[in-house]
Amino acid sequence: xxxxxxxxxxxxxxxxxxxxxxxxxxxxxxxxxxxxxxxxxxxxxxxxxxxxxxxxxxxxxxxxxxxxxxxxxxxxxxxxxxxxxxxxxxxxxxxxxxxxxxxxxxxxxxxxxxxxxxxxxxxxxxxxxxxxxxxxxxxxxxxxxxxxxxxxxxxxxxxxxxx
Amino acid sequence: xxxxxxxxxxxxxxxxxxxxxxxxxxxxxxxxxxxxxxxxxxxxxxxxxxxxxxxxxxxxxxxxxxxxxxxxxxxxxxxxxxxxxxxxxxxxxxxxxxxxxxxxxxxxxxxxxxxxxxxxxxxxxxxxxxxxxxxxxxxxxxxxxxxxxxxxxxxxxxxxxxxxxxxxxxxxxxxxxxxxxxxxxxxxxxxxxxxxxxxxxxxxxxxxxxxxxxxxxxxxxxxxxxxxxxxxxxxxxxxxxxxxxxxxxxxxxxxxxxxxxxxxxxxxxxxxxxxxxxxxxxxxxxxxxxxxxxxxxxxxxxxxxxxxxxxxxxxxxxxxxxxxxxxxxxxxxxxxxxxxxxxxxxxxxxxxxxxxxxxxxxxxxxxxxxxxxxxxxxxxxxxxxxxxxxxxx
Numbered sequence: 284x285x286x287x288x289x290x291x292x293x294x295x296x297x298x299x300x301x302x303x304x305x306x307x308x309x310x311x312x313x314x315x316x317x318x319x320x321x322x323x324x325x326x327x328x329x330x331x332x333x334x335x336x337x338x339x340x341x342x343x344x345x346x347x348x349x350x351x352x353x354x355x356x357x358x359x360x361x362x363x364x365x366x367x368x369x370x371x372x373x374x375x376x377x378x379x380x381x382x383x384x385x386x387x388x389x390x391x392x393x394x395x396x397x398x399x400x401x402x403x404x405x406x407x408x409x410x411x412x413x414x415x416x417x418x419x420x421x422x423x424x425x426x427x428x429x430x431x432x433x434x435x436x437x438x439x440x441x442x443x444x445x446x
Numbered sequence: 447x448x449x450x451x452x453x454x455x456x457x458x459x460x461x462x463x464x465x466x467x468x469x470x471x472x473x474x475x476x477x478x479x480x481x482x483x484x485x486x487x488x489x490x491x492x493x494x495x496x497x498x499x500x501x502x503x504x505x506x507x508x509x510x511x512x513x514x515x516x517x518x519x520x521x522x523x524x525x526x527x528x529x530x531x532x533x534x535x536x537x538x539x540x541x542x543x544x545x546x547x548x549x550x551x552x553x554x555x556x557x558x559x560x561x562x563x564x565x566x567x568x569x570x571x572x573x574x575x576x577x578x579x580x581x582x583x584x585x586x587x588x589x590x591x592x593x594x595x596x597x598x599x600x601x602x603x604x605x606x607x608x609x610x611x612x613x614x615x616x617x618x619x620x621x622x623x624x625x626x627x628x629x630x631x632x633x634x635x636x637x638x639x640x641x642x643x644x645x646x647x648x649x650x651x652x653x654x655x656x657x658x659x660x661x662x663x664x665x666x667x668x669x670x671x672x673x674x675x676x677x678x679x680x681x682x683x684x685x686x687x688x689x690x691x692x693x694x695x696x697x698x699x700x701x702x703x704x705x706x707x708x709x710x711x712x713x714x715x716x717x718x719x720x721x722x723x724x725x726x727x728x729x730x731x732x733x734x735x736x737x738x739x740x741x742x743x744x745x746x747x748x749x750x751x752x753x754x755x756x757x758x759x760x761x762x763x764x765x766x767x768x769x770x771x772x773x774x775x776x777x778x779x780x781x782x783x784x785x786x787x788x789x790x791x792x793x794x795x796x797x798x799x800x801x802x803x804x805x806x807x808x809x810x811x812x813x814x815x816x817x818x819x820x821x822x823x824x825x826x827x828x829x830x831x832x833x834x835x836x837x838x839x
Contacts, residue, residue: 306460307459307460308459308606308607308609308610308693308694309459311577311607311610312610312613312614312617312690312693315573315610315611315614315618316614316617316618316621319614319618320618320621320622320625324498324559324564325498325499325502326498326499326500326552326555326556326559326560326564326569326572327499327552327555327556327569327572327573327576328499328569328573329564329566329569329618330618330619330621330622331566331569331615331618331619331622332619332622332626333566333619334623334638334641335619335622335623335625335626335627335631336623336626336627336631336634337627337631337634337635337636337637337638337640337641337679338634338637338640339637339640340640341640341641341643341644343644343647343648345648345651353651353654354654355652355653355654356651356652357652357653358653361490362563363648363652364648364651364652365563365645365648366561366563367563368648369562369563369564370561370562370563373496373562373563373564374496374562377496404492404493407492408490408492425647427640427643427644427647429637429639429640429643429669431672434669434670436640436643436662436666436669438647
């Protein structure tokens with residue numbers, strides 16, 4: 284197959300530039316990259332932020348029964364622990380934007396409301412599944428911390444809200 | 447010498463690859479199977495409270511995607527999808543078929559991502575369809591022939607733009623890593639092992655399955671060796687960055703594509719995180735499975751044997767139903783089995799699963815045997831029918 288070559292556009296700077304813009308896939312790649320980084324999470328675009336900021340402290344969220352015992356949330360609701368964490372963070376971000384405050388400054392009463400929305404969502408998803416959710420649920424924020432000096436991993440748990 | 451190396455590395459960007467009609471057809475068959483597989487499940491979400499993308503734009507006008515949760519509506523959606531994918535595979539009407547396919551895929555996963563938790567494994571399929579649609583629409587503006595079977599130019603642009611999307615997804619993630627870590631990603635990359643601990647905990651909490659906790663020992667091993675960890679985790683990101691050299695380059699596409707699949711398999715083993723659609727698209731558009739298969743088929747003597755092989759393999763799909771275990775007949779009753787055969791794509795994710803092994807092996811074996819039969823019929827056709835016609839004329 285014959286392709287349009289650089290000589291078609293001339294060897295001057297403008298000719299080379301026109302060739303690069305109109306005849307190579309780089310224009311599409313650059314446009315795609317810029318649009319995706321700008322739009323972030325607007326499906327089908329994404330900035331793919333997975334593991335973008337590795338650090339020695341990593342939080343994650345989990346659901347327990349009223350006494351703090353873990354429950355197999357995935358088969359009970361079809362929602363994984365990681366998705367629950369994403370839901371909570373998304374709600375927190377949206378709510379902070381509404382209140383025009385930093386998401387670390389949201390009052391406990393508001394956090395309780397957000398958590399109740401998640402509990403309610405999980406109960407709807409639990410529906411008529413054979414394994415039923417316990418009567419009371421808790422939302423926990425867990426923090427894994429690695430200490431580079433001692434080489435030890437520690438973990439703390441904080442109850443964010445109770446049903 | 448360095449100039450020759452640079453020229454070799456970047457040469458893919460400056461030439462249009464030759465894509466035979468057979469390679470184009472096989473790429474559409476494989477990608478068509480991926481599309482059908484990705485849209486196989488009825489979504490049972492109970493709301494769309496966190497709209498993204500198109501839904502965010504149309505929701506204020508009273509539009510909703512909740513109809514995707516209704517079994518009857520989803521049945522119609524699937525029937526339309528099967529018809530449109532069939533046209534896509536044949537290669538007819540791509541300037542309308544591809545935008546419709548792209549829209550269907552985007553709507554389905556826009557709804558999926560509007561639940562408040564974004565998943566990053568499906569964008570690559572939607573975006574590839576979107577870019578392929580742009581190629582076909584632009585081609586239709588230039589020539590009416592774009593409505594028929596795709597010509598060499600359109601086939602080449604569809605391949606190149608699909609590669610742009612695939613490597614673009616990796617490249618964008620590299621840019622985001624650099625931005626979010628203030629350029630310190632490589633220095634801090636050893637802490638990815640802390641993420642391994644997190645995913646092992648989350649994996650355990652999903653099903654209370656203690657086997658997930660075993661990954662913590664591996665994570666601790668990496669944390670004890672920060673420089674080795676930096677080297678290992680950084681190599682993956684470097685690979686993602688240089689993947690842009692695969693565009694339009696058959697050899698580099700193969701090498702980088704295989705490396706990316708191995709990278710995904712390593713991430714799966716270390717963290718339990720799977721990105722099957724990335725792997726599938728890497729194999730189709732970077733590694734060049736359709737290119738390799740088309741090359742092998744081109745070595746068969748005559749077009750009758752080549753088309754005999756394809757027809758035989760296709761006939762093997764419904765025929766394989768006879769060789770499935772009775773329990774598979776219950777899962778996939780005939781004639782829906784012909785479309786359900788696309789579930790075999792799931793073997794990519796769970797090869798050792800009890801569902802897939804007894805299902806996939808009879809399917810692939812029957813298709814292979816029938817492909818050989820097809821070649822035999824093609825040879826007989828060439829020897830007797832063609833000779834008879836030529837001797838009469």
